[in-house]
Structures are given as C-alpha cells and as structure tokens.
Amino acid sequence: MWQAIQDLTFGLGVAVHPLNLLAGALGVITGTIIGVIPALGPTQGAALLLPVVFRLPPATGLIFLSGLYMGAIYGGSVTSILFNIPGTPMSAASAFDGYPMALKGQGARALAGSALSAFIAGTVCIILFTFFARPIAEYALTWGPPEYFSVMLLAYAALAGLEGGSVIKTSVSVLIGLILTGIGVDVITGMPRITYGSTDLLAGIKFLVVVVGMFGIGELLRAAEENIMTKGAVKAKVGLKDIAGALREMLGYWKTFIRSTLIGFWIGVLPGTGATPASFVGYGLAKKFAKNPEKFGTGALEGVVAPESAASSAEVGSLLPLVTLGIPGSPTAAVILGALMIWGLQPGPLLMLDHPEIVWGFIASMYIAAVLSMILNLFCIPLWTQILRIPFTVQVPLIVFLCYIGGYTENNTLFTMWMVLVFGVIGFLFKKFGYPLAPLVVAVVLGDDTESSFRRSLILSRGSPAIFFTRPVSLVLLLLALALFLFPVVSPAMKRWRQRPARSARIAAAAGGEPSSRAVETGAGPGTQGPA
Amino acid sequence: MALGIIAFAASVSVQAYQVGSHWVQGQAGPGFFPFWLGVLLALCGAIILVREARAANGKTFFHDRTGLVSVVKVTATAAGMLVVTYLIGFRAASIIYLFVYLRFIGKHRWPAVIAMSLLIPITGYYLFERVLQVGLPRGVFELPYLG
Numbered sequence: 001m002w003q004a005i006q007d008l009t010f011g012l013g014v015a016v017h018p019l020n021l022l023a024g025a026l027g028v029i030t031g032t033i034i035g036v037i038p039a040l041g042p043t044q045g046a047a048l049l050l051p052v053v054f055r056l057p058p059a060t061g062l063i064f065l066s067g068l069y070m071g072a073i074y075g076g077s078v079t080s081i082l083f084n085i086p087g088t089p090m091s092a093a094s095a096f097d098g099y100p101m102a103l104k105g106q107g108a109r110a111l112a113g114s115a116l117s118a119f120i121a122g123t124v125c126i127i128l129f130t131f132f133a134r135p136i137a138e139y140a141l142t143w144g145p146p147e148y149f150s151v152m153l154l155a156y157a158a159l160a161g162l163e164g165g166s167v168i169k170t171s172v173s174v175l176i177g178l179i180l181t182g183i184g185v186d187v188i189t190g191m192p193r194i195t196y197g198s199t200d201l202l203a204g205i206k207f208l209v210v211v212v213g214m215f216g217i218g219e220l221l222r223a224a225e226e227n228i229m230t231k232g233a234v235k236a237k238v239g240l241k242d243i244a245g246a247l248r249e250m251l252g253y254w255k256t257f258i259r260s261t262l263i264g265f266w267i268g269v270l271p272g273t274g275a276t277p278a279s280f281v282g283y284g285l286a287k288k289f290a291k292n293p294e295k296f297g298t299g300a301l302e303g304v305v306a307p308e309s310a311a312s313s314a315e316v317g318s319l320l321p322l323v324t325l326g327i328p329g330s331p332t333a334a335v336i337l338g339a340l341m342i343w344g345l346q347p348g349p350l351l352m353l354d355h356p357e358i359v360w361g362f363i364a365s366m367y368i369a370a371v372l373s374m375i376l377n378l379f380c381i382p383l384w385t386q387i388l389r390i391p392f393t394v395q396v397p398l399i400v401f402l403c404y405i406g407g408y409t410e411n412n413t414l415f416t417m418w419m420v421l422v423f424g425v426i427g428f429l430f431k432k433f434g435y436p437l438a439p440l441v442v443a444v445v446l447g448d449d450t451e452s453s454f455r456r457s458l459i460l461s462r463g464s465p466a467i468f469f470t471r472p473v474s475l476v477l478l479l480l481a482l483a484l485f486l487f488p489v490v491s492p493a494m495k496r497w498r499q500r501p502a503r504s505a506r507i508a509a510a511a512g513g514e515p516s517s518r519a520v521e522t523g524a525g526p527g528t529q530g531p532a
Numbered sequence: 533m534a535l536g537i538i539a540f541a542a543s544v545s546v547q548a549y550q551v552g553s554h555w556v557q558g559q560a561g562p563g564f565f566p567f568w569l570g571v572l573l574a575l576c577g578a579i580i581l582v583r584e585a586r587a588a589n590g591k592t593f594f595h596d597r598t599g600l601v602s603v604v605k606v607t608a609t610a611a612g613m614l615v616v617t618y619l620i621g622f623r624a625a626s627i628i629y630l631f632v633y634l635r636f637i638g639k640h641r642w643p644a645v646i647a648m649s650l651l652i653p654i655t656g657y658y659l660f661e662r663v664l665q666v667g668l669p670r671g672v673f674e675l676p677y678l679g
Contacts, residue, residue: 052659168576168583172537175573179544179566186551186562193551193562194544217610224606225599393638397630398652400610404622405660405668414669417614425607433533451565 004130011360015368020063023056024365027067028372034068035075036384037395041088042072043441044215046335048402050208050342051409058343059358063365065336070122070369073275073315074377077114077308078384082107090275090311093283097296097303104299108239111381112246113301114308119374121261121309125316126367128265133363136324137349145456146467148325150477152450155271155327157481159439167485169435177443178450180205188455200415207338209407210444213420214437216403218427220396225428243378246301253302256286257309264310268317270484274330274438275311275318282310316366322347323359327446331438334445534584537577545570609633621671626653 014020034045046053046065053061076088081098094114101110143151160170183194184204195201250257260282267278286306287296296303318329319336326348328334340347345355352359377384407420430437443450461467468474548563548570613629630649634640640648661668 168579172573172576172580175569175576176537176540179569179573182544182548182566182569189562191551191562194547194566196543196547221603221606224602391638391640393634393640394648396606396637397609397633400606400613401626401630401652401656404613405656408669409660412667414614414618417617417669421607421610421614424610428603429533435533454565 003134007134007356007360008130008364010356011362011364012367013364014059014357014361015063015365020060020361020365021368023060023064024067024369025372027064027069028071028369028376031068031071031073032075032078032373032376032384033071035072035077035088035091036079037390040219040399041076041090041215042069043211043331043335044219045072046332046339047208047211047215048399048406050335050339051406054339054342058340058345058355059361061339061343062336062358062362063369065339066362066366067369067372069315069332069336070366070373071376073118073312074115074373075384077118078111078377078381081110081114081304082381090279090315091307092276093279093307093311094304096283096307097298097300100297100299101301101304106299108242109246109249109301110299110304112242112378113250113304115374115377116243116246116250117257117305117309118312119370121257121264121312122316122370123367124261125265125268125313126363126370129316129320129363132320133324133352133359136320137352140325140349143349143473144471145453145460146471146474147477149450149453149457150468150474150481151271151325151327152446152453154477154481154484155442155446156439157485158270159436159442160485166434170439173430173435173437173439174443177210177440178447180210180440181444181447182451188452200413203411205419205444206411206416207441207444208342208409209416209419210423211335211338211441212403212406213423214427214430214441216399216406217421217424218431218437220399221424221428222431223392224396249301250305253305256289256302256306259285259289260306260310261313264313265317267310268314268329269320271321271327271329271442274332275314278314279307279311283307319363319366323352323362324349326351326449328442331441334442337445534577534581538574538581541570541574541577545574605637609637617669617671619671620673622668623653623657624671626656 015024030049031042031045034040035042040048045068049064049068053064055061056064072088073090076091077094077098080091080095082102084095084099098110098114101107156174159174160167179194181204183201185192185202192202263285264275264278264282267281268274283296283303283306286302287293290296290302315330315332318333321327321329322333322337326337326346328337337347340351345351345358403420403424404417407416408414427437430440457467458465468478545567548565548567551561551563609629609632613625616625616628619625627649630652631645634645634648635642638645657668
C-alpha cells in the first residue's frame, strides 16, 4: 500500500518535469486530432509517430505516447457522438446512445458524460494498476522460459477467444504474424530461412513496417472504399452546466459504472485484447442488467457511460501485462512495446527494477494525460469538429507520405517502403475478408520471444517438451490458454444450457406474483464470471 | 483468400523443411517453428476453404464500382510514387505525388494544391533530414536543388 503511493508520487515527480509535461500536452493534442480523424486511431497514430518518438529520450517519448493514447480515446468519442462516425473502433459503442442524444440536442450532455466517465474510470484503473504492478512483476521474476512461452500462448488464445470473430480466422492472423517474424536470419543458429531467395528479406520483416503498412495504409484503403464523408454537423459546445448535469445523472448509474470499469480492466489485462471488445461488452452488460433495457439505443446517458468507462479502463488495464510481463494487453500496447524495444529496453519485470523512472513516469503521465485530455475535450470541442472538415483527398497523400517515411526509418532502404505498401494491401484484404488485424500485430511483436522462449526451454530440458507440463505455473497458464481458446466454442452451448433454468425460474417468479427482474438477474449471473 | 493462405503456408513449410525442421542433436532445428506454423496455417486455410465452399456464395467483393475505383486510385498513386522515388529520389517524388493526387484526384484549387505539395514535403525533410538525421532515399537520377 505504502509502496504503491510512493511509486506513484515518484512517477508524478518524473511526469511533471517541464519537458515531460510539454511532451504530454503535445501528445494529448496530437492524439485528439488523430482520434477525430476516422482513418486514424491510437494504434495507427502511435505507429505513424514512432519514427519521431523513438528519437526522444525514453521517458519523454513514453509520456508523449501516453498522452497520444488518452487523447485519441477522447477524440474518437467526440466524432462518434456528434457525427455517428467513430473516430476509433473503440468508440463505436459510444455512438449507439451518444448519437441519438446529439440528435435530440443533448450532444453537450453526452460529451460531458463520456469525458467524465472515461476520466473517472481511467483514474480508478490507474490506482488499481499501481497496486498490482509491483507484486506481479516481482512474481514474474521467478519465471523461466517455459512460463514465458506458456503466457504467450495464453495471449494468442485470449485473442482467439475474445476477438468476437471466427476462431479459425483469428488463428490464421496469429500464425501469419508468427511466420513473418521467422523470416530472415534465425536468432539461435544464425541460419537464413524463408527468404524466398531474396537478399532484402535477410534482414527480416520488422514490426514497424507491418504496423505502419497494415494500420496506416490498410485503414486508409478501407476508408477510401467506404468513402467516409462528414455528415451534417451537430453543433455542440459544452459548458459547466452540462458537466454538472451529466455528473449528477451519472451518480445514479454508479452500479453500471463499477461493473464496466472492472470488466473493462479485466479484458484489458487479458493479453492482446484491448478497448474495442471491452466497450462492446460494457455496453452489452449495462443493457442486460438495466431495469428498462428498451431505452438503450434511443439516447440514454447510461448507454454512453457504460462503453466509455469500459474502454478507458481496458486501455489502462492493457498496460499492466505490458509493464510487468512484457506482454502487450492491446494492439496499442503492442506498438508501445515495439517502441520500448527500439529504445533498447526489454519490457518485463526487470524494467520496473532497472528503470523505475520510465515505468512510474509513464503511469503517472497517463494520469496527467487523462486530466489534460478531459479539459481539452470539454472546452475545445468546436475546434476538434473543424478537423473533420479536412477533405479526405488531403488526408490520403499526407498519410501515405508519413507511412512511407515511417516504414523507411526501420532500416533505411527503399525496399521497406514497398513492404509498407504491400502490407497495406494485405491489411485491406484482411479487413475485407473478415480476418482480424490486431492478433497479427501482437504476434509480430511477440513472435521472436515466443520462438526463442520455446527453444530455450527445450535447451533447458535437453529436448523434452514435457518441461511445459511439469512446471506448475506453466501448466496452469497452458490450461487457462486452452480454456480461453475453447471459450467461443463452448459458450453458445452453455448459453443454451443456461437458458432453460432461467426460463423456468422466471415462470415460477411470475406465478408467485414477484417482479421477475430478480430471477433474470440471478439467471444471467454466471455468465459474467468468465471473460464474457 | 483461403487458397492464397494455403499457398503461402506451403511455401513457408517447404523452405523451413529445407533449412532443417527436424530435431538436430536433441534440439529443434532452425526450421522447426516455421515448419509447424506453416502446417497449422495450411490446416486453418483448408478449414476456411471448406466452410466457404459450403456457404452459399452470393456476395460480391465490392459493393459498387466507386469503392473499387477509389481503392485502386489510392494504391496506384502510392505505388507510382515509389517508382518515381526509385528514379529521382524521395524529395522530388513526394512533391510530384502530392501535386498529382491533390490536383487530379482531389481536384482542389490551384493555390491550395501548390501550397500543400510544397509545404508538406519541405516540413517532412526539415524534420527528418535535419532534425532527426534520417537520410531519405536518393534516386538513380537526381534533380538539381531537389535531390
């Protein structure tokens, strides 16, 4: 307890250093602009700016990234609520009720509610984070390669189980990502492999090229196809009265708020899955537990509070496995992990001991970034909505230009620029055919470590794969991975099984003259135990 | 798409097999990991292929022509820029690229086009070549003042 407070104040000391504070503020502004632009989300934005960011000192660069991260979340919600154009995928759920509110002329109240709930949930989760980080990191120090291999399998399994799409398609995405990192010179034996006879591929395919291509160019192509246009703008200006009103109404939704925050944090902590699934789960649960679920979708503030607080919690939660284990909790966390590696810092339990100023400065700066982005977003909304007026035909060449330079900085050859374009087209095709991109990015970041921890374990065990099953921690992680992987297969069956008793309970309750809401609530209870 | 995945998986597995996918001296060889990833990927591809064949396939790939056209426009100009970069270097190529895209695809007004196609690349060079010391690609033929 005392240790956690000490850590946080130490971090605050780093974060309020004038240069870092400036980096944080710039990050929030850039992030908000990125969030408002539909073709760019925090993952793409962080990837595009990496070439600039990794030339700053690590602590300052990370603070910039955390500002960008927070700013993008808020920025995405602004366009989602006012124009029904989610600036980022994670703010799509906020439009379900936010946009109807804006149409009814309550846009200011929706925006105030969204910013406040994201801020409060973020604060709660940063405190949770501070308490968990040190114990987990200290525990992880006792791990060896087999445990790391198992926890990475857990990350891939969590992606397959929670992404919401087809398990097979997610697996394809993970496998391709792992194969891509295998291209080039084998790290253990020094042998070249899968190079298709090309000398350009000997250097391997780097993470930055894949991310900039798939998220930068790929998303751009998708936006070009869908022809995103700014629809009729809704005027909104948030005043202090709206904030007070929203806050007063939100007090009534404290149950929804706590549920969303905890579920969001848990989904964020699960490796690989980020704020997008969390926001949908948060919205879904709020609707499931609501007294009158039919008001959802027609412009209820509760329907904005639930996804916003879940998304914001997940974003903070996803940094917990990143800092403590070196496993990214979300695609954006994967980009931050890539940045750490470019700085020559190995994320994981040792980072916290060797470079406490970086870890705690980063965490404290998230807090400052949350405050800054709330202020910026509540009072500068008219300014942000102007950004949407930038014509798409100006965005295209600008983003392409930035993507090329971004990919190029990886190893300074024209070949990498071509790779950026190729991965852009592949990313577009992935989206088109319904293959999720996030698992591939996570696999590309973790690929080298997955293989080397696998092979180092075999060296430890003199070639026997039994090492993964005989070490207790590794075994537990593997079983958890198996459970998560099978979850999408088993859960429909479980739902069917669960519906029967629930229905009979409802009939019994109705017969007894009692309100049926209790029966429904207990019937739905077990479903929330798992990573629903 | 599924066929492409299987073909990619097969090519990976074959190459991994060539560098040694079996156990060398009690350890996994350099090709072990990619080989089995390739096998798993081919398996997933096959499952998707079977599923897609079974499902009624009435969907068209692009909803309408405008979607396809704008995707092709973005891709073709982006690829064209890289060809020009190979020839005359990145600085000149990006000016030409921005100019062509803004004027002929974006159809913006001349003053705006000229201002943006000069301002964006110049800011880019200043930031990357001067401040961050990243040498941007040079072309085979360099133009005076631009190369």
